[in-house]
Amino acid sequence: MEEETHESPFVPRRNTRLSSSMNATRRYGSIFREPEENQPLTTIRNDITPSSRRSYIAVAVLCYVNLLNYMDRYTIAGVLSSLQKYFDITDSTAGLLQTVFICSFMLLAPLFGYLGDRYNRKMIMVGGMITWIAITLGSSFITAEYFWVLVLMRALVGIGEASYCTIAPTIIGDLFTGPKRTLMISFFYIFIPVGSGLGYILGATIATATGDWRWALMLNPILGVPGVLLLLFLTPNPPRGASETNGEMCIEHTSYLEDVKYLYKNRSFVWSTLGVTAMAFVTGALAFWTPTFMSRARVIQGISNECATEPCDPSDSFIFGGITVVTGFGGVLIGSLISKKLKDRVANADPLICAVGMLSSSPCLFIAMVLASTSIPATYTFIGIGEILLSLNWAILADILLYVVIPTRRATAEALQILTCHALGDAGSPFLIGRISDSLRKLKPDSLDWRFQSLEYSILVCPFICVLGGVFFLLTARYIKEDRKAAEMLTKGETSAKAELFTDSA
Numbered sequence: 244m245e246e247e248t249h250e251s252p253f254v255p256r257r258n259t260r261l262s263s264s265m266n267a268t269r270r271y272g273s274i275f276r277e278p279e280e281n282q283p284l285t286t287i288r289n290d291i292t293p294s295s296r297r298s299y300i301a302v303a304v305l306c307y308v309n310l311l312n313y314m315d316r317y318t319i320a321g322v323l324s325s326l327q328k329y330f331d332i333t334d335s336t337a338g339l340l341q342t343v344f345i346c347s348f349m350l351l352a353p354l355f356g357y358l359g360d361r362y363n364r365k366m367i368m369v370g371g372m373i374t375w376i377a378i379t380l381g382s383s384f385i386t387a388e389y390f391w392v393l394v395l396m397r398a399l400v401g402i403g404e405a406s407y408c409t410i411a412p413t414i415i416g417d418l419f420t421g422p423k424r425t426l427m428i429s430f431f432y433i434f435i436p437v438g439s440g441l442g443y444i445l446g447a448t449i450a451t452a453t454g455d456w457r458w459a460l461m462l463n464p465i466l467g468v469p470g471v472l473l474l475l476f477l478t479p480n481p482p483r484g485a486s487e488t489n490g491e492m493c494i495e496h497t498s499y500l501e502d503v504k505y506l507y508k509n510r511s512f513v514w515s516t517l518g519v520t521a522m523a524f525v526t527g528a529l530a531f532w533t534p535t536f537m538s539r540a541r542v543i544q545g546i547s548n549e550c551a552t553e554p555c556d557p558s559d560s561f562i563f564g565g566i567t568v569v570t571g572f573g574g575v576l577i578g579s580l581i582s583k584k585l586k587d588r589v590a591n592a593d594p595l596i597c598a599v600g601m602l603s604s605s606p607c608l609f610i611a612m613v614l615a616s617t618s619i620p621a622t623y624t625f626i627g628i629g630e631i632l633l634s635l636n637w638a639i640l641a642d643i644l645l646y647v648v649i650p651t652r653r654a655t656a657e658a659l660q661i662l663t664c665h666a667l668g669d670a671g672s673p674f675l676i677g678r679i680s681d682s683l684r685k686l687k688p689d690s691l692d693w694r695f696q697s698l699e700y701s702i703l704v705c706p707f708i709c710v711l712g713g714v715f716f717l718l719t720a721r722y723i724k725e726d727r728k729a730a731e732m733l734t735k736g737e738t739s740a741k742a743e744l745f746t747d748s749a
Contacts (some may be wrong), residue, residue, distance in 0.1 A: 297479060298418040302427050304473040305411045306434050308372065311470055312404050313438025314445065315379055315463040316344070319397070320531045321446030321560040322456035324538060329456060330390045334535075334684075334698070338677030340397050341531050342670055347401025349665035352409050356658020357499055359410040360651055365480040368407050372471045375403020376464040383460040409661060413653040416645040417481040422583060424645065429579035429638035436571015436634055439530060443564030447557030483650040502655045511594075511647045511726040512656060514719040518597060519640055520664040521712025525608070525705045526633060527669020528676050530567075532702060533626065534559040539695040540615040540622070549691065566627045574634025582639050593639045594719035600635035602713035607632065609706040612699055633709075643719070647726045649733050676701045 319326065319340055327337050358367055382396040412428065419427050446459040506512050537559040541547040578596060585592035611625035648656040676698070683697035 297477075301418060301478045302415060302430060304470075304478050305415065306431055308368075308407060308467075308470045308474065309411065309431060310434040310438040310441070311463055311467055312407060313435050314442040314466075315375075315400070315460075316404070317439045317442030317530055318446035318459050318463065320534065321443035321557070321564065322450045322459050323531070323535055325450055325456040329387055330393075331387075332390065333681055334677035335674060335681045336677075338531065338673035338675075340394060341527070342674040343394055343398040344401055345527070345665045345670035347398040348405050348408075349401075349662045349670055351401055351405035352658040352661040352665075353655075354658075355406045355409045356655040356661075359413065359654030359658070360483075360502070363480055364410045364414060364654070365474060365478050368410055368478075369471055369474050371403045371406025372467060372474060374406075375400060376467040376471070378403070379460060379467070380464040383457045385457065405658075405661070409654055409657045412641050412645070412657060413483075413650075414478070414481065416653060417483055417650065418479075425579060425583060425638065425642050428641045428645070429575055432637040432641060433572055433575045435637055436575070436630075437568050440564040440566070440568030440571065443534065443560045443567065447560035447564070451557050483653075497651075499655070502652045503659070505652060506648065506656055506659060509647060509726055510722040511719050512644065512660075514715050514722070515594065515597075515640065515643050515647075516660045516663050518594075518601070518712050518715035518719060519636075519660060520668045521708050521715060522601065522633060522636060522640075523664040523668030524672045524708050525604075525712070528672035528702065528705055529608075529626075529630075530669075531673040532676055532698065534563050536615065536695075536698050536702060537563065537619065537622070539698060540619060543616060543692050543695045544619070546619070562623060563626075566623060567630060570627050570630040571634045571637075574631040575637050577631070578635030579638050581635070582642070590724040591720040593643050594716045594723055597636045597639055598713045598716035598720065600632045601709050601716060604629040604632035605706040605709035605713075608709065609703065612703050612706075615699060616695070643723070647723065647730050649730050676704070679704075 323337060326332075326340075327334075355367060355371070378396055378399045382393060382400075385393045385396070412431065415427050415431060416424060445462060446456075449459040449462060450456040538547070541559070542549050578600070581596055582593055585596070589595070607625045607629035611622045611629060614625065615622045644656055644660065645653060679701035680698045683700060684694060686697075687693035
């Protein structure tokens, strides 16, 4: 893949050196160029900055692909009971399907972050999407004797998601700025819960209609083909930092090691990443296990019988999927509106909103788990409230990263955040919950009640992780004002003692 050469020239105000080790030689991937002779600067700016209409179309395309990514991620969870019957596997083995996918996703994210800060971002996403389509389609033809092939396929699916999720938010960050960027990021992240919910609903619907859960996996790659075409023809690849500098970018690319050092010194990035990690642990565990947990709750209440043959009763996948769509959509919008109202008056409003969301969700989730053995409606009510509070954070967290990190390091920041939050969060939480459940179940292996309770006690880990995440966001609130100011100054080619703290590689 060749380095980008399409970025238009401009007249720089000043060359900001991102490291004390940098010299006057132009770095790889530099966007620091002189204007062509007799070419008006206004023409250059129009060339490098997409029109408003094209920018909005690009966001719509990115939202569509984000929807597909999360539909695919949770289709497996929507048909999990049927899948367990088909392959005859335990809870911990079933949780492994999500774990291997997340591990692949997080390990590949730094690679795509490195590429995304240096090469053509659109073509990287297109290549990843094509790979994702081929692998997901292949997963739908696996027979009962080859569970290990399904595990391998789910691991390889991470290639497509890593190429997309690390890069797409940075493109939105380069198309918009200020309140408009917050709004566009909100629309983008709304499709995380919407896609997740649709994954449950459509997966369960197709599996029930066909009598075979594998048909549910075929929908997402079919819908992915137009997604590739839309990315290829309707999505621009704007210069990094174009929205914040009107094309007058003053920052050159630096080595990957210098980028990582910069991010390590950025305290807002570090603490918010740990907060996202706690959130990922909780949402990953709940997303994977809630339908199965609620179906077992129905069994011990005598509402339904234990699943003996597939397809299993999909009602809890439908209900939880619908709750996820509604609460996710509402939570993201509410969080964005609160942020918009408070941001101008309270400099650290964003991390405080995230902290309140995490801390408030903890008692709601705890009550939901405790009530599951006696009241299905009450359990779903508190799960819904908890999901709204967690969803307050989605768009806000993305916005925090974009304004505390300079444009030429945002893809790397996205990648490292993905690596951390999945490595310590939802890569292990579905498997960990399943492992704890299996270990507890051995105490009373023949008891249906204990089969439910062992999973209940396992999931009760989540409310305590919510409290830990809230503490991390409170720490983010301490530093975010000065870190944001430093990033703004560096982007504009200005320097200060605070800015030099992040740029000094010594």
